[in-house]
Amino acid sequence: MPVALNHIDTGGEGVPLVVVHGLLGSADNWRSHIKKWRESRRVIAVDLRNHGRSPHVEGMGYEAMAEDLLALLDRLDVQKAHLLGHSMGGKVVISVARLAPSRVASLIVADIAPRAYGHDHDSIFAGLRRLERGAPTTRGEADALLAEHVDERPTRLFLATNLERDEQAEGLRLRIGLDEIEGDYDAIMAEPAGEGAFTGPTLVVRGSRSRYVTDEMLPALREVLPEAELVTLEAGHWLHAEQPEAFQAAVNRFLDEVS
Structure with a gap:
């Protein structure tokens, strides 16, 4: 479907x-x-x-x-x-x-x-999972969490476009289906x-x-x-x-x- x-x-x-x-x-x-x-x-x-x-x-x-x-x-x-x-x-x-x-x-x-292609997104997935656990309230906090795994600032800025305001949690959350993407990563490659x-x-x-x-x-x-x-x-x-x-x-x- x-x-x-x-x-x-x-x-x-x-x-x-x-x-x-x-x-x-x-x-x-x-x-x-x-x-x-x-x-x-x-x-x-x-x-x-x-x-x-x-x-x-x-x-x-x-x-x-x-x-x-x-x-x-x-x-x-x-x-x-x-x-x-x-x-x-x-x-x-x-x-x-x-x-x-x-x-x-x-x-x-x-x-x-x-x-x-080979697998080369391990650090990116790790950074996104860190965002999930860290529950940032500002984009500055989000960038700091991503930086624990992703060195390149342009890449972090790109990944941060997937954040949106979660009014109920009063913070930022990822809008992507990270479980679904990571779970079928082999198909993407x-x-x-x-x-x-x-x-x-x-x-x-x-x-x-x-x-x-x-x-x-x-x-x-x-x-x-x-x-x-x-x-x-x-x-x-x-x-x-x-x-x-x-x-x-x-x-x-x-x-x-x-x-």
Whole structure:
């Protein structure tokens, strides 16, 4: 049974751009980009299951998350869309493109390859669990708790976007389904769902300082995304936040070419 995803919909005409965040992100992380894109096109940004304001349910497999996204498009009467996904969200949109290619006008994949990855979020999960136990009342307290396990301040600031005010407890609480995410972490690290290649127009944007799409991965990437155009930005994994203007320019140029 697909999950009814929370989403932002700017409205407008034409084929929409659907934006899908990465692990522990949300549609809210993309608001500055949405503000720009909405000037020229309809934008739909989603909260994936167990993220943002969407329901908490068991299962983080890519087939299930692809079905969630397709069900949302059905509810919005969107027959075809440009799909943009970052990191885990990139695997979600690749899954949709493989499972339902007729629904995809074009594919934009931000800093992820269609492959399995190793486990490397142990410190992040430990920091989030520390937040749960610590029950912070201010964002300063929350940052101090996260810092016990997460050294990088930009990463802590990103994780803190998952905090919301709990009026009953008079403090801050995590809005993500942490039990569900951590419990099915293996599925998140796995390959996208579906088989074969997506042969439609595709843009892959990677960060030069990221290890998620290395040169060694490109032959395997092109087996799944044979039409992929590759753009490399001077950035790490969160390239859309580190180089917002360059990221916007790459996406806009590609969409203008395929529209």
